[in-house]
Each structure stands twice: as C-alpha cells, then as structure tokens.
Amino acid sequence: MTSAARTLPDTMTSPETGAILRRDSRPFELGYKGETVTIDLPGYYPEGDGDGVHVGDDMAVADEALRSLKEKIDGIPSPKTIRRLRKKLGLSQREAGTLLKVGESAFDKYERGLIEPSGPTSQLLRLLDRHPELIEDLR
Structure with missing residues (x-):
C-alpha cells in the first residue's frame, strides 16, 4: 500500500x-x-x-x-516486467511509446495494467530485454 x-x-x-x-x-x-x-x-x-x-x-x-x-504461458509481459525493461533501456514512458510506435501514453497504460501490449509489441519487448543494444536501431 x-x-x-x-x-x-x-x-x-x-x-x-x-x-x-x-x-x-x-x-x-x-x-x-x-x-x-x-x-x-x-x-x-x-x-x-x-x-x-x-x-x-x-x-x-x-x-x-x-x-x-x-x-x-502467453509471453505477455506483466506491468512489473515492462517497467523494469523500460528503466533498463533508460527510457521515459513517452520515449518508449514513441520509439516502439505504440503511442506516447501506451507505456503508462501498460505499467498501470490498464492494457496489455499487443503480440508484436510483446515480442519486441522480449527481444529488447535479451538484446538491449537493439534500442539504438530503433532510434
């Protein structure tokens, strides 16, 4: 609490x-x-x-x-995982949403558990978690 x-x-x-x-x-x-x-x-x-x-x-x-x-089971990252990865990549919520082309407020909603990322976004997040250097390719 x-x-x-x-x-x-x-x-x-x-x-x-x-x-x-x-x-x-x-x-x-x-x-x-x-x-x-x-x-x-x-x-x-x-x-x-x-x-x-x-x-x-x-x-x-x-x-x-x-x-x-x-x-x-489904590979859909939890809000806690999404927040951890975004911070690992050194991105604000807005920057992450812009770079991944999901909208500026998407990461706020993902991290609060209001919505889940789509399948392709979930896969991209898993790749970035394993290979954080790929964030430079998105820039």
Whole structure:
C-alpha cells in the first residue's frame, strides 16, 4: 500500500449475512489455461469457512498473479516486467511509446495494467530485454 492508503478497520459486517467479518488473508487458487497458483488473498472473512469480502486494493494480489501466469504461458509481459525493461533501456514512458510506435501514453497504460501490449509489441519487448543494444536501431 502507498503511504496515502487508508488503514482498514479490523472488522466489518457482511452485507449479505450480517455476520461479523475479520480482516485476514486466506489461500486462494487462481487458474489460467490449465495452470494454477495459490496466493494469499487479503479481505474480510467469517469465522471458519465462507466467502470473503474484498475492498480497496485486496484484488491487486490476484491481478498480479494472473499477469504473472499470462507472462509465463502467453509471453505477455506483466506491468512489473515492462517497467523494469523500460528503466533498463533508460527510457521515459513517452520515449518508449514513441520509439516502439505504440503511442506516447501506451507505456503508462501498460505499467498501470490498464492494457496489455499487443503480440508484436510483446515480442519486441522480449527481444529488447535479451538484446538491449537493439534500442539504438530503433532510434
């Protein structure tokens, strides 16, 4: 969480059952194209078994895990990978978007996870990660 993030209360009332839910994290299995990963998903949970309520950034853990699976299975770089590579190449978001011909604001959207790069852009990013000297050919 960022320093500006608010502190969540320890408990809340379930909007469905009226039961008291406590702030906790529980194992959650996430699957993509036949591959699964188990994450600790934060949220508000009832005593014992039962569905939780997720608020604020709780689902960010699941989003990041899904992006990692997509990167592993489909080769679509995650926002974290894209940011790391852009910095490795010494480019601003705007410069990267201009050089790769995807638009000046594309890298901002890639790095925030709002959109995924296209197949050809993903392949180019993988090549640049392995051979950063190729950035000079794009200039």
